[in-house]
Amino acid sequence: MSTAELVQIDGLAPITKEDRKKSKIMLLFPPEWVPTAPYLALPSLTAVLREAGHTVIQRDINIGMWDHFFSMEFLIWVKARLGMQLKGLQENEKAGALTEREMNQLAVVEPAYELDVFDLADRAEDAKQIVRGDRFYNAELLEGALNTFRETMAYISSAYYPASLVFYPMESNLGYRPGVSKEVFACLGDEQVNVYRDLCNQLVLPEVSKEQPDVIGISIGTQMQLLAGLTFAKLIKESFPGIHVVVGGNIITRLQEDLVHHERFFTEVFDSAILYEGEHALLWLIEALNGQRLLASVPNLIYRDAAGLHRNPEVYTEKTQSLPLPDFDGMPLDRYFVPELIIPYLATRGCYWGRCTFCDHGQGYFDQYRGMPAQLVVDQIKSLRDKYQCRHFLFSDESYPPALFKKVSQLLVDQDVGIKWTTLIRFEETLQDQAMWDLAAKAGCCTLYYGMESANERVLNLMDKHAKKSVIQRNLQMAAKSGIWNHVMAFYGFPGETFEEA
Numbered sequence: 105m106s107t108a109e110l111v112q113i114d115g116l117a118p119i120t121k122e123d124r125k126k127s128k129i130m131l132l133f134p135p136e137w138v139p140t141a142p143y144l145a146l147p148s149l150t151a152v153l154r155e156a157g158h159t160v161i162q163r164d165i166n167i168g169m170w171d172h173f174f175s176m177e178f179l180i181w182v183k184a185r186l187g188m189q190l191k192g193l194q195e196n197e198k199a200g201a202l203t204e205r206e207m208n209q210l211a212v213v214e215p216a217y218e219l220d221v222f223d224l225a226d227r228a229e230d231a232k233q234i235v236r237g238d239r240f241y242n243a244e245l246l247e248g249a250l251n252t253f254r255e256t257m258a259y260i261s262s263a264y265y266p267a268s269l270v271f272y273p274m275e276s277n278l279g280y281r282p283g284v285s286k287e288v289f290a291c292l293g294d295e296q297v298n299v300y301r302d303l304c305n306q307l308v309l310p311e312v313s314k315e316q317p318d319v320i321g322i323s324i325g326t327q328m329q330l331l332a333g334l335t336f337a338k339l340i341k342e343s344f345p346g347i348h349v350v351v352g353g354n355i356i357t358r359l360q361e362d363l364v365h366h367e368r369f370f371t372e373v374f375d376s377a378i379l380y381e382g383e384h385a386l387l388w389l390i391e392a393l394n395g396q397r398l399l400a401s402v403p404n405l406i407y408r409d410a411a412g413l414h415r416n417p418e419v420y421t422e423k424t425q426s427l428p429l430p431d432f433d434g435m436p437l438d439r440y441f442v443p444e445l446i447i448p449y450l451a452t453r454g455c456y457w458g459r460c461t462f463c464d465h466g467q468g469y470f471d472q473y474r475g476m477p478a479q480l481v482v483d484q485i486k487s488l489r490d491k492y493q494c495r496h497f498l499f500s501d502e503s504y505p506p507a508l509f510k511k512v513s514q515l516l517v518d519q520d521v522g523i524k525w526t527t528l529i530r531f532e533e534t535l536q537d538q539a540m541w542d543l544a545a546k547a548g549c550c551t552l553y554y555g556m557e558s559a560n561e562r563v564l565n566l567m568d569k570h571a572k573k574s575v576i577q578r579n580l581q582m583a584a585k586s587g588i589w590n591h592v593m594a595f596y597g598f599p600g601e602t603f604e605e606a
């Protein structure tokens with residue numbers, strides 16, 4: 105079935121809260137993602153499931169991992185792992201049986217084992233306190249903390265040779281390509297490089313054993329989370345075969361063709377996969393697992409039964425205005441690596457522009473752009489501000505629409521909401537009024553991230569970006585004048601771009 109054969113539906117007939125059988129669901133957000141704020145997927149799913157009366161335990165294993173990596177407990181464990189590896193390598197060396205790879209590994213493991221792990225762990229623990237407290241604002245101390253994180257990751261990497269595990273940017277490399285299914289399956293079983301196996305044993309399986317959920321949902325939004333997410337799924341299935349494991353998220357949606365051609369994923373790694381937006385699809389899947397619907401009726405779902413794999417042709421896209429407020433209760437809001445809590449918020453689904461030829465963001469959505477009225481956006485922000493005592497927001501929209509940008513800024517000022525915020529935005533002809541930029545700054549806009557991509561208009565037109573250089577310059581100048589920090593993203597090598605244009 106190609107995506108062209110999918111049909112959009114308006115939803116399934118609801119089951120009343122009283123009639124609905126209740127389940128216990130555990131939601132997991134796997135690494136690797138940034139350690140600075142919770143990701144919105146779990147709170148969005150949690151809100152819909154809790155509203156329906158289910159018990160939800162949400163676990164951000166990503167921040168759990170960073171916290172664990174930079175802890176005395178884990179680093180001493182790494183030292184013990186290094187010690188075991190060193191012993192085996194030295195025995196082989198004595199026997200004259202070292203392979204070239206083992207010789208290289210020995211050269212990494214030996215000095216790492218000599219390192220004073222107590223000193224490193226003390227510094228790593230203190231680095232966490234630095235990024236979580238007022239010392240964050242001292243540039244020298246912050247740089248020192250980040251360097252300690254990098255040094256610690258190099259130490260951890262040595263115990264997973266030849267894997268390269270890094271702090272920032274998220275470019276850890278286990279030596280397997282996440283886009284090649286054969287390599288993915290090999291990686292899941294590789295005890296030498298796959299650090300996520302140990303993380304699962306240390307952080308995930310004890311939680312599953314304690315909570316005994318009926319269903320576990322793993323949200324895999326980016327390619328960087330794929331190997332960790334699938335490793336968790338596989339090890340959970342092996343230890344708890346009675347728990348239904350479902351995966352979902354943007355990258356799972358993009359990989360749907362690969363999934364349906366590899367039944368092994370559904371026999372060895374997870375039970376089902378949810379494509380596109382998952383809030384109601386997950387709710388209906390749980391109802392189906394409780395015998396209150398047919399699995400074949402659940403939109404966005406790929407599942408397996410005795411007859412084989414099925415991808416249901418119906419797709420449901422969320423009605424953004426009737427979704428409940430994201431529910432962050434149970435997220436470890438004091439553990440992120442920032443001195444002030446930052447809450448992500450989404451006023452739109454999809455990108456209103458949706459035309460840039462290089463961009464694949466739209467593949468994660470079936471229906472393109474949907475937005476919410478500005479007043480509802482501001483009401484929800486105020487609710488989140490008050491509920492979580494939070495003054496910092498990350499508007500994680502793909503690209504903030506200019507009309508909403510203006511209206512939300514106006515309402516934030518009029519209603520004296522008192523927050524600081526940042527978002528991603530496109531260069532726009534309609535944003536060439538200094539008063540509008542001043543209003544955004546007054547509304548708390550601190551930093552804007554722009555996909556500039558290229559400073560050459562011919563290349564921008566090739567990309568279907570259609571931004572004029574004069575508009576780019578004016579947008580940036582006006583934002584800077586109003587006190588907003590500008591961050592532009594660009595790349596070179598677009599097909600058709602000449603050396604001079606780059």
Ligand code: SF4
Pocket residue numbers: 455456457458459460463464465502503530555
């Ligand atoms: S504006 Fe950004 S999100 Fe939208 S299509 Fe272009 S690159 Fe993609």
